[in-house]
Amino acid sequence: MNTINSILFIIFFLGIIGTIINRIHLLSLLLCLELLLVSLFINITIWSNSYDTLISLNYSIILLTFSACEASAGLTLLVSLSRTHKTDLLIKLNLLQT
Template structure:
C-alpha cells in the first residue's frame, strides 16, 4: 500500500518535470510546474518521515525553503513584466539585460 503512494508521488514529480521542460515559453507556467514538483516532493518526504517515525521538523524546513523559492520566482516574474512588458522568453535578448 505504501509503495503505491511512492509510485504516485514519483509519477507526479516526473509529470511536473516533463511539463517544466516542455513549457519554456512563459515564465509563469514554468513557475507553476516548479511549485507542482515541490508539492509532490513534500508529500513524498512527509510520507517517508511518517513511516520512519522521524520528527517532522525537516518537512517544515522544506516548506519554508519552498515558500522562499516561490517568492523569489514571483519577484523575478514581476521585475521581468515591468521591464519587458510580458513573460515571454523570446521577447527579450540576454545581451540587452
C-alpha cells in the same frame, strides 16, 4: 511500492516533464517547479511518518520554507520582467545581450 508513493513519483516526473516542455512562459515554469517541490514535501512527510522519525519532519518543513521563498522570488521576478519588458515570454528576454 504502495499506490501513494507511485502517484507522487508520477507527479514528480510530470513536474520535470512540464519544466522541460513549458519554457515559453515564466509563470508556467514556476508552477511546474512548485509541483516538484510540493511532491517532494509530501513524499518526505509520508516517509517520515511511516518510519516514525522526527528528524525528517524538520527537513520537510525546511523544504516547504524554501518552496515558499522560491515562489515569492519567482513572482517578484515575473512582475518586474512584465513591467520592464511588457511580456512574460522567456524567449523574448535577452538579458545577457545588450
